[in-house]
Amino acid sequence: MKNNRRSESCGTAAECAAGKGAAENKTMEYMKISETEEHLLERLHSPDDLKALSPEQCTALCAEIRSLLIETVSKTGGHLASNLGSVELTVAMHRVFDSPEDKFVWDVGHQCYTHKILTGRLERFSTLRQENGISGFPKPNESEHDSFISGHSSTAISVACGIAEGMRLHGDKEHFAVAVVGDGAMTGGLSYEGLNNAGKSRNNLIVILNDNEMSISKNVGALARYLSSMRSSEGYVRTKKAVERRLNRTAVIGPSVAKVIKNSKSVVRDVLLQSATIFEDFGFVYLGPVDGHNLVELEEVLLAAKEYHRPVFIHVHTVKGKGYAPAEAKPSEYHGISKFDIETGNPEVSAADSYSEMFGKELVQLAKHDPRICAVTAAMGGGTGLHHFAREFPNRYYDVGIAEQHAVTFSAALASMGELPVFAVYSSFLQRAYDQLMHDVAIGGMHVVLGIDRAGVVGEDGETHHGLYDVSFLCTVPNTVIYAPACYEEMRLCLRRALYRDKGLACIRYPRGSEKVSFDKTALNTEYTHVSGRKTDTLYISYGRVYDHLYRASRRMAEEGVFCDLLKLTRIFPLAEGVVEIAMSYAHVVFLEEAYYYGGISQLLGDLLLERGFRGTYRRVAPKAYLPQASTDSQMETMGLSEHAIYQDMQQEAKHGKA
Numbered sequence: 001m002k003n004n005r006r007s008e009s010c011g012t013a014a015e016c017a018a019g020k021g022a023a024e025n026k027t028m029e030y031m032k033i034s035e036t037e038e039h040l041l042e043r044l045h046s047p048d049d050l051k052a053l054s055p056e057q058c059t060a061l062c063a064e065i066r067s068l069l070i071e072t073v074s075k076t077g078g079h080l081a082s083n084l085g086s087v088e089l090t091v092a093m094h095r096v097f098d099s100p101e102d103k104f105v106w107d108v109g110h111q112c113y114t115h116k117i118l119t120g121r122l123e124r125f126s127t128l129r130q131e132n133g134i135s136g137f138p139k140p141n142e143s144e145h146d147s148f149i150s151g152h153s154s155t156a157i158s159v160a161c162g163i164a165e166g167m168r169l170h171g172d173k174e175h176f177a178v179a180v181v182g183d184g185a186m187t188g189g190l191s192y193e194g195l196n197n198a199g200k201s202r203n204n205l206i207v208i209l210n211d212n213e214m215s216i217s218k219n220v221g222a223l224a225r226y227l228s229s230m231r232s233s234e235g236y237v238r239t240k241k242a243v244e245r246r247l248n249r250t251a252v253i254g255p256s257v258a259k260v261i262k263n264s265k266s267v268v269r270d271v272l273l274q275s276a277t278i279f280e281d282f283g284f285v286y287l288g289p290v291d292g293h294n295l296v297e298l299e300e301v302l303l304a305a306k307e308y309h310r311p312v313f314i315h316v317h318t319v320k321g322k323g324y325a326p327a328e329a330k331p332s333e334y335h336g337i338s339k340f341d342i343e344t345g346n347p348e349v350s351a352a353d354s355y356s357e358m359f360g361k362e363l364v365q366l367a368k369h370d371p372r373i374c375a376v377t378a379a380m381g382g383g384t385g386l387h388h389f390a391r392e393f394p395n396r397y398y399d400v401g402i403a404e405q406h407a408v409t410f411s412a413a414l415a416s417m418g419e420l421p422v423f424a425v426y427s428s429f430l431q432r433a434y435d436q437l438m439h440d441v442a443i444g445g446m447h448v449v450l451g452i453d454r455a456g457v458v459g460e461d462g463e464t465h466h467g468l469y470d471v472s473f474l475c476t477v478p479n480t481v482i483y484a485p486a487c488y489e490e491m492r493l494c495l496r497r498a499l500y501r502d503k504g505l506a507c508i509r510y511p512r513g514s515e516k517v518s519f520d521k522t523a524l525n526t527e528y529t530h531v532s533g534r535k536t537d538t539l540y541i542s543y544g545r546v547y548d549h550l551y552r553a554s555r556r557m558a559e560e561g562v563f564c565d566l567l568k569l570t571r572i573f574p575l576a577e578g579v580v581e582i583a584m585s586y587a588h589v590v591f592l593e594e595a596y597y598y599g600g601i602s603q604l605l606g607d608l609l610l611e612r613g614f615r616g617t618y619r620r621v622a623p624k625a626y627l628p629q630a631s632t633d634s635q636m637e638t639m640g641l642s643e644h645a646i647y648q649d650m651q652q653e654a655k656h657g658k659a
């Protein structure tokens, strides 16, 4: 085992980290650099090099990594607080395990920056979340050390369980599947499906709960309270190990009794702790809670976990934002942050002006006059603007944790009781609640309003977070209404209509960021707007924020004497009868859609035109492939939906005599 090398130099990782040295008289083969020397990172060429570091160097390394995290994220934006909180844990994992043979699985994956720095991506770390740069989430195509895709919460236990079983089936008893799961991610039901399946298996699965008492905002629910009680209990692994060590040193009966102790957790637990943990009841060995910033404790508990060769659950307690005062003070604000000034901590971009903020504020205004309105979020109260509602109406505000499926069904049940539930949710996170929309909301005609935030491309979060698929899957839910406002005022109109005119499932989808409006806002409505200047044979159709790109491009073409008519959809599903009739009256129709090419509205209109015997040309511009991280503007250009791309499209239409 690779670990043997470490035992030759300074005993076990834990003893090395503890600075004890396996035996004082052994030669300590530390790296050939002085312990006070800086730039340790530059001397680490692989995770293995970590194993030869002295305890002092490990501490210095963690400080160096923290500085790099703060420096880099202040320039690129990203997930700072979560990464600051997992520096020691990541260093300890790479010192005790052997990545990539041992597989690390990061839940959500937003805390993987230290892992990336330590696995060959130091030189490229400044490209974090940039176009053609390294991703802010694990990507197997980026490194063999990234064992699985992540970005959405609560998947890591299931993934690591599958990997551990694969190892067992291949006869690999030497390596481990190690999942790092946050306490927020543990509020997601999928985590328990994984625990339930994994607990009794005989494989090398290790689950590390990184408990920092935070989701994006303060963690919620019974689990948060349970973990709090665990944290206040006597540290299980410390006392358990201490008991074993004491017995091992007892000449006569020690070792044999220590072996009994280790195998009979109930003796240790009953003696040292009053009750089993839920994780042991799932069939795991439970170790912890352990100080997640104490390298000695971390390495000791990780080494202990390797001895069991059966599922082990390690409870680690960390501080979100550790090491950067503004992030420690306000971990929610520094969870995901834009570029910021390190000295002041002030972000470059204020979230104050955004569709999310406007949605949240409008809902508050409506709720002041309607006590039936309830607001529901799945751990995204800040991101969706519902924090305004939480402040005004705490009694009818529900943060259900990272539990979108529960949020939908819970909302349906609120509706069944005569309430008016509004669930604000990011489009990509809603994907996991598809059946709840169908089974619990739509079939019974429950009146639930969805505020679908981050609809469309989202920029630097990349493939896992784009809201490009909600249109396709919502169109398959009978009796659903979908609105795609192109500005704040239209969003307000759509919200009122969804609440008070529509029945069943009513959805309003809007993008990340703020509105940009060049078009005429005088005749806003919730159906559609036909902008027809001089009669032309060509009609461009769009909805949402792309309509403003279309409008600006058409103005540029008009200045060149080339004209086309425009059709702005506000209610995109079901399509109004008038929309089809208007389209039928043109020779050439182009539909620009910021939603997945298949199953969206542009495909639906094409079907309807075909059914009506449309004889003209019909072209659709919409994304088919996954879009990697980049700026939103760049992603718009890639999709052919930027003002410039649409202008070029119009020039082509004109060249072929269609505009």
Ligand SMILES: Cc1ncc(C[n+]2csc(CCOP(=O)(O)OP(=O)(O)O)c2C)c(N)n1
Binding pocket: 082, 085, 108, 110, 111, 151, 152, 153, 181, 182, 183, 184, 185, 186, 210, 212, 214, 215, 216, 320, 335, 378, 379, 380, 402, 404, 429, 432
């Ligand atoms: C299905 C899903 N819902 C919501 C999110 C948004 N999200 C990303 S990280 C996070 C909080 C995670 O908290 P925790 O697991 O405790 O990690 P920490 O940031 O505290 O280290 C949330 C809600 C997501 N990524 N996936």
Ligand SMILES: CC(=O)[C@@H](O)[C@H](O)COP(=O)(O)O
Binding pocket: 079, 108, 110, 151, 335, 336, 383, 454, 458, 461, 512
């Ligand atoms: C990691 C995660 O899923 C969230 O933190 C997400 O990145 C937030 O996205 P916004 O920055 O659009 O709120």
Ligand SMILES: [Mg+2]
Binding pocket: 182, 183, 184, 185, 210, 211, 212, 213, 214, 215
């Ligand atoms: Mg957390």
